[in-house]
Amino acid sequence: MNTVLAIDIGGTFTKIGVVDKKGEILGSKVFGTRSKKPFANFLKELVLNINELIALVGTDNKPIAIGIGAPNANSLTGNIENPPNLNWGKETPIAAEISKTYNLPVYIANDANASALGELEFGLGQGMRNFVVLTLGTGLGSGIIVNGELLLGEHAQAGEIGHVNVDPHGRYCNCGLQGCLETYASVTGIKRTVFELISEMREDSPLRSISFEDLTGEDIAKAAIEGDALALRAFDLTAEILGRKMADTVAHLDPEAFILAGGLSKAGDILLKPVKDNMEKNLFVAYKGKVKVYLSNAPRNAAILGPAALAWKHVS
Amino acid sequence: MNTVLAIDIGGTFTKIGVVDKKGEILGSKVFGTRSKKPFANFLKELVLNINELIALVGTDNKPIAIGIGAPNANSLTGNIENPPNLNWGKETPIAAEISKTYNLPVYIANDANASALGELEFGLGQGMRNFVVLTLGTGLGSGIIVNGELLLGEHAQAGEIGHVNVDPHGRYCNCGLQGCLETYASVTGIKRTVFELISEMREDSPLRSISFEDLTGEDIAKAAIEGDALALRAFDLTAEILGRKMADTVAHLDPEAFILAGGLSKAGDILLKPVKDNMEKNLFVAYKGKVKVYLSNAPRNAAILGPAALAWKHVS
Structure with missing residues (x-):
């Protein structure tokens, strides 16, 4: 049977899988991205x-x-460019490297864009034409579907x-800006909020006994x-x-729904x-009562369905 | 020669014109919208x-x-729905009324969406595939072009x-929300800012001698x-x-450019x-140095080129 190899690179974990045309995962593996090491180490692993x-x-x-x-x-260049949560430098030619190693066509997309394609093809987005996927993980990624197609924009x-x-005077972001949404609404963001609250509040909490490095989204949800x-x-x-x-996003795009995915959505x-x-x-009044919000019902290894959908989109 | 009749209804003025296929305006008229009077009065005028x-x-x-x-x-219903700056009630069936009177097909769009079509067809947007028009007038309207088409969204x-x-604790907006962008970035918004500054600053200014009702964007620009x-x-x-x-908008849409139009853009x-x-x-780093900002070079009566482009889109 024909399959595609799907690779989902996250700030913390990388997931790989072999996926058939119907989105069945024939096999999968997970390993630590170890984002602070150079790209060469990652590529070898x-x-x-x-x-x-x-x-x-x-x-x-x-x-x-x-x-x-x-x-x-960047789907146009095949490179990973200036990722705030990966210490791999300005431009990492990942598509070219993988294509050279396996002699197969390689299609690459922003992780959250791939997730949106995965939801469209195999997930909650089936049958929807306008929706937004927000992946709440180490950072906050997003993929936008407009008229049944991934929104790419002028420079993809x-x-x-x-x-x-x-907040222009808000938290410092890995991207160099200040007050970015992902510094609040992501696993890392809620960890920062927990530590802000520890500094402010008087109440006892089991979270007071965990270091920032050790604290997980699951700890906070539990x-x-x-x-x-x-x-x-x-x-x-x-x-x-x-x-x-999200209301601001609606004021741009007027979507049918949001699908929240990633670690924080498991709460x-x-x-x-x-x-x-x-x-x-x-x-805004024109949108009230019209926009749905779902939690992605994808199982944990379904992150690879996004890249799988991306590959199938091109080869089928 | 075949022409279309174009009607641009603004919070302050209504502009009408007869426009040919190339965007030549054969004749035009302007009258006060008098947005606080009922719709019936407006329709008669x-x-x-x-x-x-x-x-x-x-x-x-x-x-x-x-x-x-x-x-x-609303282009789907032909109605004007809950306009924050017109006192015409919840639903005004303007397309039906005009169609009945003139026995012609009537196409209707949000004013700023129509402006975006006008820029795409006859203005600075010619040859661009992804751009955003912001009309800075009584309010702040916007029209988004994606892949050379007007972005409508799920509910148009x-x-x-x-x-x-x-700012969640910011200025009250006519729409019922608080802190909306148009309460800051529009002719009305900058008037409110002038009055805030009069209350805060000590410097002399010719603007101190003008009432809020009388103050115009031109006064402030001058x-x-x-x-x-x-x-x-x-x-x-x-x-x-x-x-x-606008940087937030870029983080959604990755446009080639913004086109600023409306009264405030004349500054x-x-x-x-x-x-x-x-x-x-x-x-965000991925967009730096890539997004252009233009002032619409349309003459003042060019507001009607938007509705004209809308009509031509359907009949040609």
């Missing part, structure tokens, strides 16, 4: 993992193309909603579900900012409900 | 003016279709950038050009906010230069 995976799924299921989703990937760089401004006041406040503040900025209703309320409160 | 104009251009140049640009016009209401949020510190500060504050929010470089600087400063 990626190739090792791909070789193992291809051996695993067998010669009957050989990939005919490769799709890559990565932060700040559309959809960097993580870098809209929340504490919130157990009723921890500090964690709940952190989700409320995150949702307030995210909901307000479920603790995030979803206040996000919906805050978006609705801030919507 | 509109029909009177149209009849005079059609008589003026002669039976050789009879319109074969009508295009209307109006605030909060895309492009209400005037209602993105600048004072700024003559070096008035208060007026200059008002333009700087306006540009700071507008430039910052020229006093507005353009700081807007460009502030946008550039706030751009």
